[in-house]
Amino acid sequence: MGAAERQDPDAELVARALANDADAFAQLYERHRERVYRVAYRFAHNKPDALDLCQEVFVRAYQSLSSFKRQARFSTWLTRIASNTCVDFVRQAKVRRAGELDEGATGTDERIPGGAAPADPANAPLQKEARAAIDAAIAQLSPEHRAVFVLHAVEGMTYQEVADAVGCPIGTVMSRLHYARKRLQGLLAWLKKKD
């Protein structure tokens, strides 16, 4: 038994789920669904898609549970699945959106990540629109930068946890985070001026 497994509060539930205990996996779902949903929402920007992503994450987790090596915590492993699922979702949505534009479609689909237009700086009442503007700015980050930014800045994960979840070195986490912050500072500069 490794150090991660000894410290992992989910270790027992994972072991039971691996022994085909459906109730154990249901408990894992109840423990982690909120966090998975929060991460998914930052990629989907609407509740129905975020819940669909949530569903996909847990299905993938169940299907690959036997490959979970228990060298990391279950929550970190699950976050990695969530991150990969969300990044895939954004890439596929971009492909769909590009196809729609090729076909001459007009208008912005609010259900498609990255499709949300930034709020009009001149008309946005700050408290009400600021969150929407921040969401729209985050949506403009690439999936890889968004994953790192969301996991650290929004979910409060440490650099090491983000590195484990995303599957890259800490140095990459630092550089992606720095790039994401610089981009967001530029996109949200008008908020600062409005203050």
Added chain:
Amino acid sequence: MSKCPSGERLGAYLDGELADPAAQAVADHLEACPTCAAELDALRELKQLTSDLAVPEVTDDEWVATWQAIAARVTPAAPARHTAGLWDTVRLWRLALVPAAAAALFALAIGVWGMYNVPPQAQAHEVVVESVETAAGFTSMYYHSTDADVTIITLVPADTQEAAQTDESTDPL
């Protein structure tokens, strides 16, 4: 004054990710460098702005519905009883047609190959033609090959032959 830390390092300092000697070095630098101090303030402001982003609340019913969808996908369903329908029959026939079509194509290919690869001797059979006039006003024509045991005999009325010779003689061309 020490060299300005990189943006990544400044961010790591803000996030509490630098170990003590390195963190102290950045702190010392910030006291002497207003540019880096301003940069740190801007990063802190963004961190505060983005750290408390709310998400729409999910109701209990929605969580239950999501779980039911997950359970439906991960629980192996009992194999449904399957009755062969018309389409299945058609599909079987189509499967049977595949080797038949392949055999037909093969035969066609062999035929085409045979047409263009006839042995030279087969193209130059020597045919002997003989004619014998009969007493009843007919001419017997004998065609037979020297290298094959085949003989063809035709009977042509004598007046038909004469008419053909007349037509040839009056042809303006």
